Amino acid sequence: MKQPNSTRKPGSHLIRGRFAAPTSTDMQTFSSSLAVDLRMLDEDIDGSIAHATMLGQVGIVTAEEAQTLCAGLETVRQEIHDGTWAPTDAHEDVHMAVEERLTEVVGEVGKKIHTARSRNDQVATDVRLWLKRRLIELDVALTELVSVLLDRIESDGRTLMPGYTHLQRGQPILLGHHLLAHLWALERDRDRLVEALARVEKSPLGACAMAGTPHPIDRSISAELLGFRGLVENAMDAVAARDHEQEVVAACAICMTHLSRIAEELVLWSSVEFNFVRLGDDYATGSSIMPQKRNPDAAELVRGKSARVYGDLMTLLSLVKALPMAYNRDLQEDREPLFDAVDTTMASINITAGMWRTLTISRDRFEADLVGDFSLATELADLLAERGVPFREAHEVVASIVRWCEEQGSGLEALTPSVAREFHPSFPEDLGPWLDPRTAAERRTSRGGTAWLEIQRQVAILEGNVGRGFDL
Amino acid sequence: MKQPNSTRKPGSHLIRGRFAAPTSTDMQTFSSSLAVDLRMLDEDIDGSIAHATMLGQVGIVTAEEAQTLCAGLETVRQEIHDGTWAPTDAHEDVHMAVEERLTEVVGEVGKKIHTARSRNDQVATDVRLWLKRRLIELDVALTELVSVLLDRIESDGRTLMPGYTHLQRGQPILLGHHLLAHLWALERDRDRLVEALARVEKSPLGACAMAGTPHPIDRSISAELLGFRGLVENAMDAVAARDHEQEVVAACAICMTHLSRIAEELVLWSSVEFNFVRLGDDYATGSSIMPQKRNPDAAELVRGKSARVYGDLMTLLSLVKALPMAYNRDLQEDREPLFDAVDTTMASINITAGMWRTLTISRDRFEADLVGDFSLATELADLLAERGVPFREAHEVVASIVRWCEEQGSGLEALTPSVAREFHPSFPEDLGPWLDPRTAAERRTSRGGTAWLEIQRQVAILEGNVGRGFDL
Amino acid sequence: MKQPNSTRKPGSHLIRGRFAAPTSTDMQTFSSSLAVDLRMLDEDIDGSIAHATMLGQVGIVTAEEAQTLCAGLETVRQEIHDGTWAPTDAHEDVHMAVEERLTEVVGEVGKKIHTARSRNDQVATDVRLWLKRRLIELDVALTELVSVLLDRIESDGRTLMPGYTHLQRGQPILLGHHLLAHLWALERDRDRLVEALARVEKSPLGACAMAGTPHPIDRSISAELLGFRGLVENAMDAVAARDHEQEVVAACAICMTHLSRIAEELVLWSSVEFNFVRLGDDYATGSSIMPQKRNPDAAELVRGKSARVYGDLMTLLSLVKALPMAYNRDLQEDREPLFDAVDTTMASINITAGMWRTLTISRDRFEADLVGDFSLATELADLLAERGVPFREAHEVVASIVRWCEEQGSGLEALTPSVAREFHPSFPEDLGPWLDPRTAAERRTSRGGTAWLEIQRQVAILEGNVGRGFDL
Amino acid sequence: MKQPNSTRKPGSHLIRGRFAAPTSTDMQTFSSSLAVDLRMLDEDIDGSIAHATMLGQVGIVTAEEAQTLCAGLETVRQEIHDGTWAPTDAHEDVHMAVEERLTEVVGEVGKKIHTARSRNDQVATDVRLWLKRRLIELDVALTELVSVLLDRIESDGRTLMPGYTHLQRGQPILLGHHLLAHLWALERDRDRLVEALARVEKSPLGACAMAGTPHPIDRSISAELLGFRGLVENAMDAVAARDHEQEVVAACAICMTHLSRIAEELVLWSSVEFNFVRLGDDYATGSSIMPQKRNPDAAELVRGKSARVYGDLMTLLSLVKALPMAYNRDLQEDREPLFDAVDTTMASINITAGMWRTLTISRDRFEADLVGDFSLATELADLLAERGVPFREAHEVVASIVRWCEEQGSGLEALTPSVAREFHPSFPEDLGPWLDPRTAAERRTSRGGTAWLEIQRQVAILEGNVGRGFDL
DSSP states (O other): OOOOOTTTTTSOOTTTTTTTOOOOHHHHHHHHOHHGGGGGHHHHHHHHHHHHHHHHHHTTTOOHHHHHHHHHHHHHHHHHHHHHOOOTSSSHHHHHHHHHHHHHHHGGGGGTTTTTOOHHHHHHHHHHHHHHHHHHHHHHHHHHHHHHHHHHHHHHOOOEEEETTTTTEEEEEEEEHHHHHHHHHHHHHHHHHHHHHHSSOOBTTTTTTOOOOOOOOHHHHHHHHHSSSSSSSSOOOHHHHHHHHHHHHHHHHHHHHHHHHHEEEEHHHSSSSTEEEEGGGOBBBBSOTTOEEEOOOOHHHHHHHHHHHHHHHHHHHHOOOOOOOOGGGGGGHHHHHHHHHHHHHHHHHHHHHHHHHHHHEETTTTTTTTTOOGGGGHHHHHHHHHHHHOOOHHHHHHHHHHHHHHTTTTTGGGOHHHHHHOOTTTOOOOOOOHOOOOHHHOOSSSOOOOOOHHHHHHHHHHHHHHSSOOOO | OOOOOTTTOOSSSSTTTSSOOOOOHHHHHOOOOOOGGGGHHHHHHHHHHHHHHHHHTTSSSHHHHHHHHHHHHHHHHHHHTTSSOOOOTTTTSSSHHHHHHHHHHHHGGGGTTTTOOOHHHHHHHHHHHHHHHHHHHHHHHHHHHHHHHHHHHHHHTTTTEEEEEEEEEEEEEEHHHHHHHHHHHHHHHHHHHHHHHHHHSOOTTTTTTTOOOOOOOOOHHHHHHOOOBBBOHHHHHHHHHHHHHHHHHHHHHHHHHHHHHHHHHHHHHHSSSTTOEEEOGOBBBBSSSOTTOOHHHHHHHHHHHHHHHHHHHHHHHHTTTTOSSOGGGGGGGGGHHHHHHHHHHHHHHHHHHHHHHHHHOOOTTTTTTTOGGGGGHHHHHHHHHOOOOOOHHHHHHHHHHHHHHHHHHHGGGGHHHHHHHHHTOOOOOOOOOHHOOOHHHHOOOOOTTTTTHHHHHHHHHHHHHSSOOOOO | OOTTTTTTTTSTTTTTOOOOOOOHHHHHHHOHHHHHHHHHHHHHHHHHHHHHHHHHHHHHSSSHHHHHHHHHHHHHHHHHHTTTSOOTTTTTSHHHHHHHHHHHHHGGGGGGTTTOOOOHHHHHHHHHHHHHHHHHHHHHHHHHHHHHHHHHHHHHOOOOOOOETEEEEEEEEEEEHHHHHHHHHHHHHHHHHHHHHHHOOOOOTTOTTOOOOOOOOHHHHHHHHOSSSSSSSHHHHHOOOOOOHHHHHHHHHHHHHHHHHHHHHHHHHTTTTTOEEEGGGGGGGSSSTTTTBBBBBHHHHHHHHHHHHHHHHHHHHHHTTTTOOSGGGGGGGHHHHHHHHHHHHHHHHHHHHHHHOOOOOOOTTTTTTEEEEEEHHHHHHHHHHHHHHHEEEEEEHHHHHHHHHHHHOOOEEEEEOOHHHHHHHHOOOOOHHHOHHHHHHHHHSSSTTTHHHHHHHHHHHHHHHHSSOOOO | HHHHHHTTTTTTTTOOOOOOSSOOHHHHHHHHHHHHHHHGGHHHHHHHHHHHHHHHHSOOOOOHHHHHHHHHHHHHHHHHHHSOOOOOOTTHHHHHHHHHHHHHHHHHGGGGGTTOEEEEEEHHHHHHHHHHHEEEHHHHHHHHHHHHHHHHHHHHOOOOEEEETTTEEEOOOOOHHHHHHHHHHHHHHHHHHHHHHHHHSSTTOOOOTTTSSSSOHHHHHHHHHOOOOSOOOHHHHHHEEEEEEEHHHHHEEEEEEHHHHHHHHHHHHHHHTTTOOOOGGGGOOOOSSOTTBBBBBHHHHHHHHHHHHHHHHHHHHHHHOOSSSSOOOOGGGGHHHHHHHHHHHHHHHHHHHHHHHHOOOTTTTTTTTTTOOOHHHHHHHHHHHHTTHHHHHHHHHHHOOOOOOOOHHHGGGGOOOHHHHOOTOOOSSOOGGGGHHHHHHHOOOOOSSHHHHHHHHHHHHHHHHHHHHOOO
């Protein structure tokens, strides 16, 4: 018998049998995904155990061999966790490392673990298992953030503040109304992640390189063992698809956009000029040169980190663009942006929850400030409209009033009823209730309006949602 | 009564009552969204009719006024469609233009249409109505593409070809297997768009600027008239949210990635070197200087246009980043990337369907070529594995065989059984069935494998899906 | 002689001689770049005239033919400008349209214009000519913006304001110091565009499809006629390169980032809370529902439009990714993002200049506000450091002082010398000069510091730069 | 004297004097940039040494103190390099860590190092020093890649191959012509990086937090010590600018686009179908399941990694969007994408050089294949044009010939002169020289054409460029 491998050096790559020269170090570094893949060690071993169990059940390996393989895999897992054995850069990736170590631990039978699978479906399985776990954690984190904001509505929700558009004061609102805008957005983020999970939870295991296998495997056995909810049907799709990853990162990018908006408001509100919130000490930082500074660093970082998730998404999209079927090595580059996007989003959710849990609202910041404020002008327009003045006409009348006040250097408090009626005869005797900001806010009882009753109605719905478990 | 507007010039903006100077032309061009918004003319008029109807039903305007408004709006719609009246650049946007024209048509009552709404919720409504219609059209287009590919499997699905990984021949497969990989991806694209629709189909109408209204409106009336499936609950969220648009564009970007992969393959396969498909005349173009060229322009354009949808997504994400609540004028910039992404995706789906409907497959291109091809090497490894050789060992043996063949300058057809058994004694007497590519493909009967029976099973599932209507 | 083209219909594409079926309308729309290319009509005719002139000079056509071609091209240009003839959708692009019309105008000799060129180098030439002109216009616009800001420093530069970091007040500065930060950034934007121009100004004309030509052309003649500064040397590079476009769009994206920062500040400063600037009427807009609003729309739009230039850049990069040599049809998609980026940047520069030309600064907004403000804390630390206290120690001392003041509910004005010396004995008798914000600002005379003298020094440099013409 | 810091625990942050509670671990992880900043340790110490030296020269510290500080900084550097001391997560960043350790090493005088600087200008200096060094390394790497490709032209440049457009064979060319297209693009990449360097090499040191300092520093001393070529003039610009980083990453992204095009070609040419190159063993990889595979992994990875640099750029642009002056904590997020982009580009350049250094060209792959190939059709059109047939007419005649050949199932070799003259009487008696691909290539002697002489001319220019040193 020929001995083509007699010169094979220990430690050389399992799959390089055909090549004469070893891979150079530069290329090893360039192509190695070990550091990244180590994140999926547990998933890799879980996948291998499920695969080995399936091989045993269908008779491709004996029951005893299957047991040996599973026990060996648990040993390797333990070794790595304990630090008694570790993959090195000489291993191309964590998958090869585990398999090589398994064979050292259990002997020749270790070489059977790779029957009826390939690295392509193995890696695809690992990533999906990893994602599945993280998506559930993201949902838990988002749920906690929702709870924190609901708590805040309970404690501070009736605080009066200006509602801004264009960063101009628009109409007086309650803080609870403002927070609900963020809450509903976060609810949609949760929905998107749950829906993405449905596409993630499909098992690619057993697809092999791309064509399936002649071995009599039963993919549903390993899928069930791993907690998948179904199979990726087509073997080529199983190894070449990355749209579930792109979808998750897109959902993360959208969620980060929401968090960046919350963060921006905290930065604004922490300024001397707005002076509406004071961040908890854990989330603010001093300056090395300006001792009085109380910088909203946590909020700035959340805002800034949204940008990196956008970058991750752009990477994942342009990475897959125009790749022909099936697997191409480019696809290995998916994991860094995927992991980074999920990690960044998770941390940003937690930090946002922490900020809102610990900040202090200046409840009376705007209470007096808004009396006579032009943000009540819409009230006057609505008042005229209620009295039958066409809205556009009412709008113009009030614009004139505002201009007149500005010329006086005063706010709307200067508007006595008699002056008002010079602008339009439909103004009533008593303008008082229309110029009180809190009353103005409470009058907006339309569905979705800023009235406290309406806020409570929405809070009740969201509390119901938060109570719902993640439907597993 | 004061006459603050006595100098107001005809044609000046309805909402500039407070300002002394007219907007300069430069700024008018810069801030105008008229050209873009004209796309939503019908949606704007639909929304206004629903709003007017609701105002009449709850008694904010009389039944007669409501009827006048609705009839007037239909007149304006007709005028614009007929070209007898058109918005000009002097109108800030299509919404103001329609309202101004309405008042010209129906008189003073026209000024009541804007009661209990603002441009913010009005525009948000228009965009959602537009998106709702387009998402349904996208689903129809995708369904047609799926049907075209299923037809193609029926006609050419048993064509033998190399399955590629790394653009290297891997294993022999059937074309139907390859096409199924794309089909399942397109199915997921459909799912994502349907799920996005659920978040699009919520009515923001009646949210007003951001705080709701004291007028006794009933938002569910207008929502139902417009075919929405629910309300955006919070008024601020209703006008400030853009995540449903980002989600749609992300789904489009992912779909375009799939189309770019299909396109890349058509470019490759149209080359002299692959020579596997010939595009229909409608989808190929000649050269101005090289008369023999038959360029796969349609495929190249689909591939290239994926990039613009990525750009649209990047715009929409970074546009909204760090915007505080609620509406900011930046958000007006959402429509161009949104429309462009949806239009581009729609056209690309249709062109892809057209290409696959009309191309010709060279059915015998690979039939002889694959006999003895190294893409059968895996067969030999699987053969050994079936006979009890541990897979890793089998893999190494076959690698040696391949290296030996290459040194001979031959393919695997040179591998006589006796030579084979020099490499490993477990090889059987007759290697014939293992070295025939079609037999090799048909042996891969595992779920998701390339065997024709398995292809048919998947086709049956997809045919069921295509039959499903868009669940409205 | 065979008559293969006897059935050729008028208006059919010049280059489709080889195909049986006409292109379908769908594909025509999908592949047409006519609407976009019309922007380059003048450049296209300029390029053709230069090419025809060169053909005449080297004798490929006669001098008379060259003259006929040039005159005919001017006729076509005039016809299109006058609207007496226009390309239709039946023409694939503007280049084919012009050539076809030319032949109608001058007869058979028109068919000679395309000798020794191809559409590839023709289009590449047009885009470079277009870009060359726009880059010069961008420089003019930026120069004007720089001038406007320098004027503003002259008129308002000594206005006292807080310098912000983290949107927290850091140290008192002069407005001129703040504006200089933007000015230097804009200067770098100008430099980048000038440097990009050097790579744009190379003629690709005469490269033909990608391989050059056997005709005895002289590319330097047409290059010189068109005002290019050199040739793209390699013919394949000439038609396949898009890096000069990516570079320009990247420079635009960076410039837009600068403009977005300026815009953000204008939005902030226009708020009631900051109340530091009042935009000119041309650049602010009212609200349809809140009559008192004075929205900084122009600034918001500049801020928002930065996002579309980012998207354009992302499109242009991922468009060209992994395209093999040489021309691929994908590259036709370069023009829309390129034109959009340049147009958007141009308009945003002009609008920013307009805003700064017309806004009003509240010069005394911060004058009193900053007395005793914690933004003077650094002064105290520097004071201690000057007196030999190690800076870190000084920093800690002052942090304690700030904390003490906050506990008192006061600012630094509460810090009498005797209290100060309880914190550290090195504090002097008279803290007055150290607690006056204007004095504090003027003390920072280090190079690049906020002292007025230093501002004037920098202004003088920039005025010199603005005086420099665009070096053509 | 009050003792506000008496309870300060060892190891707590230097700058948190004002806060009661320590930063929580979560927030510490979230905000820490230690892992990233460690890359700039040497630059940080270099910067501090230059700063201390300057402080000594202008008399802010004594000469002895300056010496102590410099010696202490070198000790810390050595400790870190030796691993005898290391920053921990308790340090917010590497800058604080070094300063804290410095004070442990040299005592109280260590607290003087931070006089007249802040972390803002310190970090800005570090990044610029880091970038300066890496830009020079990038230039060296690119120069090496250019050299490798020039070597390849020398050894294989006359290899005949089809020039492709649309991945269709266009015209016969020489490999040298093809490689020159890439070479000129790489030359422009070098130019862009050199020009970016000019903006990087400006010292921000001494700008302090944003306003300059009252201490009598001389910024040009430290700038010169650090090898900068000038100063960032304005202190606010010095700490808030990131456009030089965006510019570098944009230049990297453009360079990666070029490398991705080279990589795509290597993937194509390594396929069985093209079979034009064979990658060196170091740059190809086997398959875990398909032993015959020789996957062009290195090329695929370069192609894929271009996507991550696009993502980095997108991050850096949207990160800075709309940030008001001056420093905001978001800006800390600049380093990861910056470092990643530079590292990835550097490695990809090196790997590309390695691939081209070690691959084998199949010199005779196309030699026979191109005889009679339709890619010679342009020759026939040019032949007719030379004989006075208007080019468009010539083009149509040859298109008919190609169609006729296709109907015959033959290539152009079937075109006897007599048949040719049936298509057009201007064809000569002997078509031989026009149907020989090598002759066809060599006839294209126009500037930039594919003739070998013209290739040599361009090579000579590039060899001169490579010889040029990086102008320091």
